[in-house]
Amino acid sequence: MPSVKMPRKSTDTDMTPFVDVAFLILSFFIMATKFKPPEPLKITTPKSVSSQKLEEKDAIMIQFDSSGKVYLSVNLPKKEDENLKKDFISRLNNDAKLGLSDNEMNKFVKNSMVGSPLNELKALFALPINEWDKVKQKGIPVDSANNELSRWMSAVSQTFQGHPVDIMIKGDNNAKYPEFKGVIDALRFNQIFKYKLITDPRGVPVGSELYKIREAGGKEDQS
Amino acid sequence: MASIDSGGGDSGHKKGPGVKKAKKLSTRVDMTPMVDLGFLLITFFIFTATMSTPTTMRLIMPKDEKNPENQTEVKESGALTILMGKSNGVYYYEGQLKPDGSNFMSTTYADIRNVIQKKRTDVMQLGRSLGYAKDSADKDMVVVIKPNAEATYKNTVDILDEMTINNIKRFALVDISEPEKQAITLTEQRNGVK
Numbered sequence: 536m537p538s539v540k541m542p543r544k545s546t547d548t549d550m551t552p553f554v555d556v557a558f559l560i561l562s563f564f565i566m567a568t569k570f571k572p573p574e575p576l577k578i579t580t581p582k583s584v585s586s587q588k589l590e591e592k593d594a595i596m597i598q599f600d601s602s603g604k605v606y607l608s609v610n611l612p613k614k615e616d617e618n619l620k621k622d623f624i625s626r627l628n629n630d631a632k633l634g635l636s637d638n639e640m641n642k643f644v645k646n647s648m649v650g651s652p653l654n655e656l657k658a659l660f661a662l663p664i665n666e667w668d669k670v671k672q673k674g675i676p677v678d679s680a681n682n683e684l685s686r687w688m689s690a691v692s693q694t695f696q697g698h699p700v701d702i703m704i705k706g707d708n709n710a711k712y713p714e715f716k717g718v719i720d721a722l723r724f725n726q727i728f729k730y731k732l733i734t735d736p737r738g739v740p741v742g743s744e745l746y747k748i749r750e751a752g753g754k755e756d757q758s
Numbered sequence: 759m760a761s762i763d764s765g766g767g768d769s770g771h772k773k774g775p776g777v778k779k780a781k782k783l784s785t786r787v788d789m790t791p792m793v794d795l796g797f798l799l800i801t802f803f804i805f806t807a808t809m810s811t812p813t814t815m816r817l818i819m820p821k822d823e824k825n826p827e828n829q830t831e832v833k834e835s836g837a838l839t840i841l842m843g844k845s846n847g848v849y850y851y852e853g854q855l856k857p858d859g860s861n862f863m864s865t866t867y868a869d870i871r872n873v874i875q876k877k878r879t880d881v882m883q884l885g886r887s888l889g890y891a892k893d894s895a896d897k898d899m900v901v902v903i904k905p906n907a908e909a910t911y912k913n914t915v916d917i918l919d920e921m922t923i924n925n926i927k928r929f930a931l932v933d934i935s936e937p938e939k940q941a942i943t944l945t946e947q948r949n950g951v952k
């Protein structure tokens with residue numbers, strides 16, 4: 536009797552297309568990724584419908600984290616603007632009588648993110664820059680009794696008179712309102728009324744006024 | 759693609775009877791570890807990727823006006839005051855806060871849009887009856903935003919964002935007053951907000 540032989544089929548599948556797809560996606564993500572610069576502060580920003588992208592411009596950034604510590608940083612990427620930073624810190628030095636040496640002020644030019652009360656600045660600046668991160672900075676006081684940020688901002692408005700800078704505020708979701716108010720008050724005190732809040736994008740709710748305006752192709756009031 | 763044809767046996771020239779057939783080794787490579795590695799890297803890049811670039815929201819605050827003559831007057835009919843308390847609580851009242859607090863309402867961040875919308879339609883209707891131009895019928899509408907000390911920054915930004923969403927042109931961030939603070943505390947106690 537002739538036996539019927541069933542052709543035995545292999546159970547392993549050809550993985551090759553799978554690998555192809557996987558590496559295609561992988562290469563996409565590698566190319567699309569822009570690594571975040573390391574941030575000394577962990578801040579989750581709130582969401583807003585604003586469609587204005589964050590521009591890489593000269594900016595004074597005021598940040599506060601969830602515990603309400605306020606930090607100030609000067610973002611001037613251009614090399615030739617370094618004398619402005621120097622100008623800024625020496626102005627503050629004279630104004631608040633910090634007693635910083637020239638060498639210490641040069642450290643600020645290199646790493647201009649500070650979150651210490653004025654009376655602790657000298658001690659912070661005495662350290663080498665790479666040890667700044669290890670120091671637990673207390674944050675710049677912004678309470679109404681002792682709003683030191685307003686002295687910083689006064690130095691800002693004097694230094695950057697002829698050099699346009701954006702004032703950016705980046706706050707954490709869970710920060711309380713008084714910190715934000717302290718920041719606004721410091722700005723208001725120095726006659727600075729226009730600033731930008733850094734937020735994450737979110738979609739415009741369907742059916743809202745803004746939605747209708749954008750549907751109609753109109754430009755919304757950005758003020 | 760990756761499997762290379764290893765010269766499929768029968769095809770090609772015939773070998774003589776004395777020629778020993780070389781043992782055929784499969785050239786197929788096991789791809790599974792490669793796939794594993796590939797997807798591991800993909801997940802890593804997905805998690806570290808910053809897909810959404812941050813946006814900025816412009817905020818322009820009014821100048822401090824010490825002189826009462828120059829201060830902006832707000833029509834009571836067009837005023838809506840939004841107050842924010844702890845645990846994402848939102849409260850509002852129209853016009854002025856009544857001494858007995860009967861127009862002090864509590865709402866949520868999801869419903870505040872309807873409140874603003876309703877107020878806006880009311881004000882526009884009133885504006886039209888007063889003979890305002892069609893595109894400025896809501897010019898009397900002013901939203902006063904008053905977060906208390908326990909409201910978060912997120913709450914504040916959410917309400918400011920709501921102004922953009924509802925196309926409110928006049929709004930102000932104002933310090934909360936004592937009776938309003940009390941009204942919030944009382945409502946929070948009554949509703950058991952922790």
